[in-house]
Amino acid sequence: MSTATTTRIALVTGASRGLGRNTALKLAERGVDVILTFKANEAEAQATVRDIEVLGRKAVALQLDVGDSAQFAAFADRVRRVLATTWHREQFDHLVNNAGTGAHASFAETTEAQFDELMRAHLKGTFFLTQALLPLIADGGRIVNTSSGLARFTFPGYAAYAAMKGGVEVLTRYLAKELASRGITVNTVAPGAVETDFGGGAVRDNAELNAQIAGVTALGRVGRPDDIGSAVASLLSDGNHWITGQRIEVSGGMML
Template sequence: MKIVIVTGSSRGIGASTALECAKRGMGVVVTYNENPAKAEDVVKAITEIGGAAVALKLDVGNFSSFPDFREAVSTQLSAVWGRKTFNFLVNNAGYGLYAPISTVTEEQFDGLFSVHLKGPFFLTQTLLPLMEDGGHIVNVTSATSRVATAGVAPYASFKGGLEVLTRYMAKEFGARQIRANSIAPGAIRTELGGGLSNEFEAMLAAQTALGRVGESEEIGGVISSLLSEENRWINAQNIEVAGGYII
């Protein structure tokens, strides 16, 4: 059995990714920051379809906690799956902020940087000793790094940086046959940034070729598919999953 760690998987795209991976027979480490009950709901949903999952607390913006998280992962790998390593890491955890450049504070800037770029960098570094050769890293980026949308400059900038980091991960980890790719969602109906108002959703749908916003399971399905063996030759790519957003 392959084991995947999905950060920020108590809700939204992360929860959908965890469930889709379980449907493909993977064991799942679900992580949460503030809501353990929602994480346990995801674990329950996975066990109800015959899968195996555990929930662990992880604050991607708190780098000093990463060694303890690695130890917790190691403990659960041994206790639940009888092994010392995992196969896949999905760096998904994040949050949104809508603010024009002229109003963004240093605190807001640093918070987004920590979670969306610095966190995935050092979490991946911390977990590498536990990742099996031949593994796969998927970083969740954003279509906003391709299309400039007023009000999301820091978020989009760090997602763009994560896209670049993905290629460097593929380059540097290739000797271990570890692949790295990124998935760039377009407008998705999730709780990120407080969710979408009806007016904003209608505007985004009008800018999308398929005429609607996406659902979280449509992203989770692509991520789980990318982890599969049939896609083993896809590497160092940023794959936009956006229904044709502003084309």
């Protein structure tokens, strides 16, 4: 089903705050409608919906815990109903697998519970949510998975988190190969350090850490949410249909 002459619709997970929210707003600025997910804070999600509507686009917020794959079949059914009632469509165009969680612990002190939580949210969640939504993604659509600069460079305390993101990057290449017959492109965006509340907001709020990261970044500062949201929106724009299976680091040249 081609959607070239209709409004594009993107589904962005974890879009009630942080990078997901910014991505949703940047997409709306480019004329894309949004289905966004939130884990617990519906008020934040509805605020994002209102901000998208101010930009002249449609948006719907749906609850989803990407770390609980048992929810995915029912979630796909809700997406199907929302598409029918809000857009009179059977499919959407873009999937942005953004939602996740963080954990900071040395390798020696990482618990199995921490490891499993990261695995469910980042790797298993991305794998099986994409699988559940695949019938609802239009041929010629796009998928963007979220990795991290930490899958390339290393900082102590992120071994488990980075391992999951490395898995996401490998999965991206396999999806790009297997979904190519439907014209669906699949890429990874890997942010560097960004000033958000992720990880307790340390990069944003700790001036010493912020300066340290800026000092090892070619462009001389820490990333901002707009840097990442704009990159994802650009990747989903019409001119980038020939990019697939790629890891695109959006870090300002961190740790080159």
